[in-house]
Amino acid sequence: xxxxxxxxxxxxxxxxxxxxxxxxLPNDGLRAVNVxxxxxxxxxxxxxxxDGGWAIPEARKALEEALAVIGRDLxxxxxxxxxxxxxxxxxxxxxxxxxxGSSVYLGVDERPxxxxxxxxxxxxxxxxxETLRRAGAGELADSIRAADPGDRDLSVxxxxxxxxxxxxxxxxxxxxxxxxxxxxxxxxxVYLDERRGLLFSGDHVLPHITPSIGLEPADSDSxxxxxxxxxxxLMTRHADARLLPAHxxxxxxxxxxxxxxxxxxxxRLRKSLSALGDDVLDPYAVARRLGWTRRELPFGExxxxxxxxxxxxxxxxxxxxxxxxxxxxTSVNGVNRYTRVR
Numbered sequence: 001x002x003x004x005x006x007x008x009x010x011x012x013x014x015x016x017x018x019x020x021x022x023x024x025l026p027n028d029g030l031r032a033v034n035v036x037x038x039x040x041x042x043x044x045x046x047x048x049x050x051d052g053g054w055a056i057p058e059a060r061k062a063l064e065e066a067l068a069v070i071g072r073d074l075x076x077x078x079x080x081x082x083x084x085x086x087x088x089x090x091x092x093x094x095x096x097x098x099x100x101g102s103s104v105y106l107g108v109d110e111r112p113x114x115x116x117x118x119x120x121x122x123x124x125x126x127x128x129x130e131t132l133r134r135a136g137a138g139e140l141a142d143s144i145r146a147a148d149p150g151d152r153d154l155s156v157x158x159x160x161x162x163x164x165x166x167x168x169x170x171x172x173x174x175x176x177x178x179x180x181x182x183x184x185x186x187x188x189x190v191y192l193d194e195r196r197g198l199l200f201s202g203d204h205v206l207p208h209i210t211p212s213i214g215l216e217p218a219d220s221d222s223x224x225x226x227x228x229x230x231x232x233x234l235m236t237r238h239a240d241a242r243l244l245p246a247h248x249x250x251x252x253x254x255x256x257x258x259x260x261x262x263x264x265x266x267x268r269l270r271k272s273l274s275a276l277g278d279d280v281l282d283p284y285a286v287a288r289r290l291g292w293t294r295r296e297l298p299f300g301e302x303x304x305x306x307x308x309x310x311x312x313x314x315x316x317x318x319x320x321x322x323x324x325x326x327x328x329x330t331s332v333n334g335v336n337r338y339t340r341v342r
Contacts, residue, residue: 006249007032011066014242014250018198021066023053025088030247033088035063036200039070040172046078048171050191050200051246052093052104055156059092074100079171081105082160083202084188085113089246091156107180108163110187117157132308135315136282136335144304164189176200179238183228184211192238199241199254204231207248207257210264212309213316225316226323229265232258265317272317273326273340280339283315290314 012020017039022032038048053059067073080093080102093104120126125148132141169176169191177192181204191200203211213224235258243251251257275289287310288299302310318338321327327338 006034009062009065011037011069012250014198014244015196018196018244019066019070020244020250021063023059023062023092024056025054026056026058028088030088032247034244034246034248036244037067037070037072038171038174039072040174046102047072047076048079048081048174049077049093050081051083051089051202052080052091052096054088055091055095060095063092077102079103079105081169081176081191081200083107083190083200083204083246084185085110085117085157086185086203087156089202094156094158097158097161103162104160105162105164105169106160107178107187107189108165109180109182110185111159111163113186114157114159118154128308128312131312131315132284134331134334134336135287135311136284136337137308137311140284140304140307140311144308147304177238179234181231181234182222183213183224183231186222186224186227188231190235192241194239194241197239197241198244199235199238200244201254202246204228205235205243205254205257205261206245207243207251209247210261213313223316223319223323225265225313225320229262229320232262268313268317269321272314273321276318276327276338276340278340280337282335282337283318284311286318286338287311287314 007022009022014020019037021035021037023035024032033051033053035053036050053063064074077096077100080096082090082093082105085106096102097104129141129145164178166180167178169178174193175195177194179190179192181188181190184203188202188204190202190204213228235254240253240255243254243257271290272286275286290299291297292299292302292310299307299310318327322329326341328341330337
């Protein structure tokens with residue numbers, strides 16, 4: 001399916017009993033989030049949905065219309081397997097549970113993120129803005145906060161029915177391996193149907209874009225980009241499978257796309273080191289020396305939200321360079337500064 005048409009409303013049968021349904025994301029550059037319907041009969045007679053979508057009326061309507069095409073309705077959704085806690089994946093799962101009694105599943109390492117969301121009363125921007133301030137972009141953080149005071153609706157951030165670790169789930173004759181893939185968020189998981197050759201990849205492996213790294217509400221001392229690169233390598237230790245992503249069309253090979261993503265990050269690490277040069281800089285300054293998106297746009301042409309993603313991604317790449325011994329980091333008045341190792 002062409003990149004330009006994957007987000008169009010409707011339903012695509014990937015293989016018998018497996019359907020891709022794009023749900024709308026109004027005013028979001030991603031345009032849509034894919035959820036997947038697995039028609040294998042469960043013990044309670046329902047069907048399994050992978051990812052939930054964003055809890056907005058447009059998404060509920062699109063899901064109902066897609067279910068009707070295959071002769072089903074919302075009441076058939078008995079199990080909702082979520083890849084991670086971002087709102088376009090998790091919040092409608094919670095809403096459907098409240099409406100239907102569906103069981104919601106989530107990776108156990110997302111628990112700190114949900115707990116922090118409750119402490120912050122649903123403010124999912126708090127941690128990314130903290131990272132932005134440590135990166136030397138305090139004014140940008142202030143402007144983003146002024147434009148978006150945060151999503152304070154705690155009702156969509158309830159805990160799941162079941163926390164998942166590395167394990168196998170069985171629904172009818174279908175087995176799904178739960179594979180933890182930290183990076184995009186700390187507790188991101190993917191679901192692998194090895195027998196049928198399908199990987200439901202969430203935001204871990206996307207066919208046309210690279211996922212943001214570490215954009216989550218959890219406090220963490222980890223290095224999200226290092227975690228993400230390790231999680232990409234982990235995919236190559238499993239048999240290759242068709243890629244069923246959360247954003248973008250279905251692709252034939254997970255391994256092919258993983259190789260492209262690893263190459264992309266190798267390139268960004270080289271460019272980040274080159275942009276740092278012989279100076280002592282914070283990530284905000286380095287980000288302004290780099291090109292962004294596939295069009296290599298200047299930093300100043302990005303909107304404020306994408307500038308935040310760019311700065312935080314630059315910080316993540318610089319921290320990996322520190323881990324690899326290429327760069328040193330110091331902190332001055334709460335702002336991290338980096339210099340090349342001689």
